[in-house]
Amino acid sequence: MKAVVFHQHGGPEVLQYEDVPDPRPGCGEVLVRIKAVALNRLDLWVRNGLPKLRLAWPHILGSDIAGVVEAVGDGVGGVEVGKPVLLQPALSCGRCRMCLDGRDNLCRQYAILGENTRGGYAERIAVPATSLLPYPEGLDFEHAACLPLTFLTAWQMVVRRAEVRAGEWVLVHAAGSGVGAAAIQIAKLHGATVVTTVGSADKVEKARALGADHVILYRERDFAEEVRTLTGKRGVDVVIEHIGPATFAGSLRSLAWGGRLVLCGSSSGPTAEVSLVDVFFRQLRILGSTMGSKADLFAVLDHVRAGRLRPVLDAVLPLSRAREAHERLEARGQFGKIVLVP
Numbered sequence: 001m002k003a004v005v006f007h008q009h010g011g012p013e014v015l016q017y018e019d020v021p022d023p024r025p026g027c028g029e030v031l032v033r034i035k036a037v038a039l040n041r042l043d044l045w046v047r048n049g050l051p052k053l054r055l056a057w058p059h060i061l062g063s064d065i066a067g068v069v070e071a072v073g074d075g076v077g078g079v080e081v082g083k084p085v086l087l088q089p090a091l092s093c094g095r096c097r098m099c100l101d102g103r104d105n106l107c108r109q110y111a112i113l114g115e116n117t118r119g120g121y122a123e124r125i126a127v128p129a130t131s132l133l134p135y136p137e138g139l140d141f142e143h144a145a146c147l148p149l150t151f152l153t154a155w156q157m158v159v160r161r162a163e164v165r166a167g168e169w170v171l172v173h174a175a176g177s178g179v180g181a182a183a184i185q186i187a188k189l190h191g192a193t194v195v196t197t198v199g200s201a202d203k204v205e206k207a208r209a210l211g212a213d214h215v216i217l218y219r220e221r222d223f224a225e226e227v228r229t230l231t232g233k234r235g236v237d238v239v240i241e242h243i244g245p246a247t248f249a250g251s252l253r254s255l256a257w258g259g260r261l262v263l264c265g266s267s268s269g270p271t272a273e274v275s276l277v278d279v280f281f282r283q284l285r286i287l288g289s290t291m292g293s294k295a296d297l298f299a300v301l302d303h304v305r306a307g308r309l310r311p312v313l314d315a316v317l318p319l320s321r322a323r324e325a326h327e328r329l330e331a332r333g334q335f336g337k338i339v340l341v342p
């Protein structure tokens with residue numbers, strides 16, 4: 001089959017469109033013919049290299065996969081060949097206390113497709129049958145592939161970690177990012193007033209269309225100052241943070257006394273300076289978050305089916321143009337998800 005692989009870490013130029021052996025479904029697995037795979041910022045980190053990540057070369061990126069079941073391995077019942085499916089973007093042991101408690105993203109064997117295992121920049125993938133999610137009827141493969149990783153991440157941040165309640169103010173960084181576009185919608189669904197940031201004027205209306213009540217052009221204005229003005233100097237109850245050092249101090253300044261900051265990533269670098277005085281005196285909470293419980297994706301998909309949440313698609317490119325897709329994501333030119341089709 002054709003796949004986009006890389007044999008060493010580096011920039012977009014390391015991505016090669018090549019022939020690789022077809023995966024075969026093992027016991028308990030299904031073979032999925034991939035129809036669409038969405039990019040995540042995680043793909044850029046894995047391509048560049050992460051300190052503790054050891055890959056088996058060549059590696060294949062891609063966590064968000066929609067396709068059809070092409071074959072089933074031994075021991076798999078109740079899965080129809082030809083059925084459209086969406087894949088849970090991570091694997092876990094299914095047997096430990098955390099998995100059985102519905103907190104599979106705290107499983108010690110938790111592995112994200114395309115990060116810790118070979119992923120979906122390919123024509124086919126073999127995954128455990130337990131990775132299949134009910135397909136969101138009414139969506140094409142390109143839109144369905146936009147959903148899993150960022151909506152799962154944003155759902156855990158807004159609903160489980162921050163526990164956003166109706167009437168609260170929420171600041172969501174980067175409306176055009178995958179997590180940002182999802183978090184705005186999920187915060188609105190829970191009755192919040194949402195402030196968001198964008199990097200260019202052409203993204204303002206798109207952010208409003210997702211439900212954002214206030215949109216700040218962060219290159220032109222200090223977002224923390226704007227938040228203070230918008231909230232009558234009170235600050236927001238919750239910040240959805242995934243940028244890191246470039247925004248972290250401003251995010252803390254944006255919080256009301258007793259506010260919560262939830263962090264799921266750090267795209268501008270790994271470390272940030274924190275005023276500890278601010279944290280204890282203003283009684284702030286800083287909450288880490290990675291992915292979410294698989295079961296929460298069922299809730300997300302229910303809302304998608306009902307039209308209360310929607311995927312945000314920026315562009316569709318053929319798989320062979322993965323380099324160009326990475327360049328677009330790296331330049332932050334996108335609004336929503338960039339999708340590759342084999």
Ligand SMILES: [Zn+2]
Pocket residue numbers: 092093094095096097098099100104107108109
């Ligand atoms: Zn487990």
